[in-house]
Amino acid sequence: MTLPQNDDQTRRKTELSELSKLYSYNDDLGIPLIEAEGPDDRNRAEWTVKIFNCLLSLRSNMQKIYELGSFEFMKPKPVRDIPKLIDTLKSRQNPINYFAPDPGFVVGGSRGSRPATISDYADKIFLERDASNRGIGALPEIVEQWNDDKTLAYTFLAGPNPNQLQRWTATRKPKEMDLTGFDLGSIPGFSGDTIEAAIGSGRVYFVDHSSLQELFANDPTAPAPNASKRYVYGTASNDWKYIYAPTAAFAVPKDGQYMLPIAIQCGIKAEGHRIFTPKDGYAWKMARVCLLAAHNNHHEVVSHLGCTHLLIDPIVIATRMHLHKNHPVNRLLSPHFEGTASINISARTFLILPERSLDRLIGSKIDKNYPFLKQERLSYSFRHNFPKVRAAQRGTDDAKLLPNYPYREDASLLWDAIGSWVSEYVSIWYKSEADLRADYEIQAWANEINDRGKVRDFCLVGGGVQSRDDLIDMLTMIIFTAGPQHAAVNFAQGSDMTFVPANPFAGYGPAPQRQDHSEQDFLNILPPMDVAVQTWTILNLLAGINSTRLGDYNGAFLLNPISEIARQKFLANLRSVESKIESANAVRRSIYKLPYVHLLPSRIPASINI
Numbered sequence: 001m002t003l004p005q006n007d008d009q010t011r012r013k014t015e016l017s018e019l020s021k022l023y024s025y026n027d028d029l030g031i032p033l034i035e036a037e038g039p040d041d042r043n044r045a046e047w048t049v050k051i052f053n054c055l056l057s058l059r060s061n062m063q064k065i066y067e068l069g070s071f072e073f074m075k076p077k078p079v080r081d082i083p084k085l086i087d088t089l090k091s092r093q094n095p096i097n098y099f100a101p102d103p104g105f106v107v108g109g110s111r112g113s114r115p116a117t118i119s120d121y122a123d124k125i126f127l128e129r130d131a132s133n134r135g136i137g138a139l140p141e142i143v144e145q146w147n148d149d150k151t152l153a154y155t156f157l158a159g160p161n162p163n164q165l166q167r168w169t170a171t172r173k174p175k176e177m178d179l180t181g182f183d184l185g186s187i188p189g190f191s192g193d194t195i196e197a198a199i200g201s202g203r204v205y206f207v208d209h210s211s212l213q214e215l216f217a218n219d220p221t222a223p224a225p226n227a228s229k230r231y232v233y234g235t236a237s238n239d240w241k242y243i244y245a246p247t248a249a250f251a252v253p254k255d256g257q258y259m260l261p262i263a264i265q266c267g268i269k270a271e272g273h274r275i276f277t278p279k280d281g282y283a284w285k286m287a288r289v290c291l292l293a294a295h296n297n298h299h300e301v302v303s304h305l306g307c308t309h310l311l312i313d314p315i316v317i318a319t320r321m322h323l324h325k326n327h328p329v330n331r332l333l334s335p336h337f338e339g340t341a342s343i344n345i346s347a348r349t350f351l352i353l354p355e356r357s358l359d360r361l362i363g364s365k366i367d368k369n370y371p372f373l374k375q376e377r378l379s380y381s382f383r384h385n386f387p388k389v390r391a392a393q394r395g396t397d398d399a400k401l402l403p404n405y406p407y408r409e410d411a412s413l414l415w416d417a418i419g420s421w422v423s424e425y426v427s428i429w430y431k432s433e434a435d436l437r438a439d440y441e442i443q444a445w446a447n448e449i450n451d452r453g454k455v456r457d458f459c460l461v462g463g464g465v466q467s468r469d470d471l472i473d474m475l476t477m478i479i480f481t482a483g484p485q486h487a488a489v490n491f492a493q494g495s496d497m498t499f500v501p502a503n504p505f506a507g508y509g510p511a512p513q514r515q516d517h518s519e520q521d522f523l524n525i526l527p528p529m530d531v532a533v534q535t536w537t538i539l540n541l542l543a544g545i546n547s548t549r550l551g552d553y554n555g556a557f558l559l560n561p562i563s564e565i566a567r568q569k570f571l572a573n574l575r576s577v578e579s580k581i582e583s584a585n586a587v588r589r590s591i592y593k594l595p596y597v598h599l600l601p602s603r604i605p606a607s608i609n610i
Contacts, residue, residue, distance in 0.1 A: 012324045012441075020321040025314075025452070026348075030374040032314045032453050033348065037341035040320065040334060043609055044554075047339060047547040051610075054544040055099035057136035058537055061128035062100060064137075065533060070124045071113055073530065074104030094350050100537050102360070106530045113529035120529065121500050125536050136540065140495045145593050146502035149278055152288060153250055153259040156207055158588070158596040160492035160503065161299035162407035163387075167395030168204040168249065176210045176268045177247040177275065187262050187277060189253050202401040203252040205259065209294040210268055213245040214372055215364035241527075242507040243297055243363030244290040257403050258591050266290040266511035273511065282517040289525050290511045293504050296497065297362045299489065300505070301369050305352070306377040307385075308486040309344050309608055314453025315478055316340055322445040328429040328563075329442060331556045332422075332475065336482040338548055339609030357538050360531065363506030381457045386477060387411040406588055406596035407488060413577045414484045414599060419476045421570035426468050426475070428562050436468055446474065483550045487604040494543025495597070500532040545610040550574065550601055574601040 022038040059078055066077040078101055088098045106113035115121060128137035145151040156165050166172055168179075184195040198204045249263040260278075264287040267273035276287040316337045323330035351357045352366065359366045384390065391397035391408055399405070430436045437443075443464045450459040458474065465471045497503040509525040527535070551571045557563035578601050585595035597603060 012326075016322065016324055016441075019325075023317050023320050025317065029348075029370055031310055031377050032317070033310060034313045034317055034341045034344060037345065038320060040325070041316065041337060041339070041341040043339035043342065043547065047545065047609060050545050050547055052095070052099075054136075054541060055095055057128065057544075058100040058540060061126075061137045062103070062533075062537065064127040065125065066103075068124065068127065071529060071533070072107045074107060075101065094346065096350070096541065100541065102357070102534060103530065106528070115523055115526065115529055115532075118501055118523075121526075121532055124529065125533055126499075136544075140499060141594055142496055142502045143499050146499065147285075148593075149261050150258060150592055151502075151594065152261050152292075154592045154594060155292070155496065155503065156248075156250065156295075157259065157404070157408075158406040158592075158594070159496050160489055161295055161303045162488060162492075163303075163390060164207050164209075164295070164298070165205050165250070165394065165396050165402075166208070167202060167401070168199050168206050169202075169395060172395060174206050174208040174210070174247045174249075176208070176245075176273075177206065177249060177263070177265050178269075179204075179249060179263065179275075182263065182275075184251065184262060186279065187251075187260075188279075189256075189260050190251065190262070193251075193254060198251050202395075202398065203254075204262075205250045205252075205396070205402065206247060207250075207291075207295065208247050209291075209298055210245045210247055212243060212294050212298065212364070213268055215243055215297070215368045216245075240508070241363055242290075242293070242510060244294045244507065244511055246287075246291045246294050246511075248291050252402060259402065261288075264288065264291050272513075274513070276512065276515075280515050282519060282522045283512040283515045285522045286509075286512040286517055286525050289504055289507050289522075293363055293507045296503055296505045297364055300358060300362055301364070301373050302376045304486075304489040305347070306373050307380050308481055308489060309340075309347060310373075310377055311380065311382075311455065312337070312340055312478070312482055312608055313344055314455060315449055318445050318448035318453055322448055323441050327441055328425070329445070329471075329475070332425060332553075333478060335548070335553045335556065335606050336479050338607040340482070340607055343609055357534070360534050361505040361538065378454055378456065382455050382477060383457045383473070386473070387415050387480070404588060404591055406584070407599070409584060410577075410581050410596065410599035411480075411484060411488070413580060414601070414604075415476065415480055417570065417573040417577055417601075418479050418483075419472065420573060421566060422475045422479065423472050424566040424569070425563060426472050428566065430468050430471070433467055436465060436471065439465075442471070482607050483604050484599055486608045488598050490608075490610065491543050491546070491598045491603065493539040498536045498539045498543075500527050500535055505535065506531075542610055546603065546605060547609055548606040550604040550606050552606055577601055 019038070022036070024035040026033040026035040063077060065071070066073070078099070085098055088095055122139055122143055126137040126139050129135040129139070133139055142151065156162065179195050182195040184190045184193050184198055195204070244266050245268055246264060246266045248261060250259045251262050252259050263275045263277055264284070265273050265275050266287055276284050278284055319330055319333055319337065353359065354366045384393065388397065396402055396405065396408060446459050446465045447463050449455050450463065460466055460470060465474065504527050506527060507525045508527055551567070551574050553567060557567055581600050585597070589595050
């Protein structure tokens, strides 16, 4: 890299100083967040076109829900109102309020909209579709598979929150679940097997959400033993919804190519929660709801919002404040920040407020979510969450012990492709380690992210960027987080979560305590239909905007042929990754009856822009 001379340095510092005035931190949540977007952060025009088309489609389906007449909502059917639309656009209000407003609760309270059967969640909500199941109301594939225990296991391997699994060992095991004496051989698919043999051979895995106890502990509005309750806003029948703190165990059968759930404990042992198994009929189905509600609560608050959107915020600020627009790292990263400031500010001021979109869906209270989000975001280690490092630490990296783990396999392919591109790019601009050490802009950038941005372990001990390999790691993780990781946790919302029984965000009854529950008990613990309508609307919006593409740098390297040649190699690698994932999906479909499409490079945006 040719370093700027004295006069040029002075000019660059002056320009950076002026630009940095456009950026400041917002610390309202106790996390460094971006206060306002700058001129280099905005979405391109195609994004605006896509979001308006999506919103129009959502409104069409919502109008059909009203016309079907199954529910009487608190608010009237949304209709065309051109003056209101013009006012919305002029005042830069959130267009969701115009095109897809919250219909409110069903008159008479949410219990007045209980489903009569599971099929109500499809037949009364997914309406804007033709005979070939095409349209905004098309039924996702999971509708046919959601009730299968294989699909439950697949949710933890390829669902919206796919990196929470851990291998059960003598030193790595859940805090609240004890499988001593567990009769694994009685579980379908494990005849002749024992829990001791399965753990010893590395075939048992778990997900531990007992930490979610923090989200409802010491709540004076819902005293024990119902401490997980929260009042459902706006209803007239004193309804409650619940969040749980479950632990679940899974196992791979001997010589098996798939994973199955074997046990769910819906809360901590001190509250008397027992273990349920697939033999427990409707009690098992209710336990599944408790597990998924907690898992999806964690997904929205931590894995999605905290560890993608809000992790990138301080990196955007540092890039704008410390890297000149002509700096090669700025040119590399800018396309990966397109629209991020805007969508994050919108989320903070619209989605995650009391009684608004996210609060309506998830079980935990918004005032409890904020400190939990802060804790999880600030404790998230940048380097320990490199995909291969995380998998190794959690014991899920061995494909022989845990075969057909789509997220792990596809994320690894993408990490390697991004790393190869970044490595070549860095070598073009930094010919030696001395070049890197002398780059005062990149050193200030890294320290800003680590210190003021509070991204834990962004820098190694000693601070700054210590080598070209160090910079390669930093940039690869930034690009992976803004692209593939966000794609994994965002777009699965559309395919896996819009059909509420497959992935509820909250329960509407206490966790099961006995085995003799009924189908009605199961229906009663599922979300009411008005919440299902809101879930469909919000998640189809979040999963319905797919703008920009990983590998597209919007012409940034056209004046640097060497960088453009390296980018073309990156695109070729991404095409190769696409082919490998498509081949793997044929196997996945044969085993689990579902593919994993969210890490196909052709579907991954370059930035977090929705």
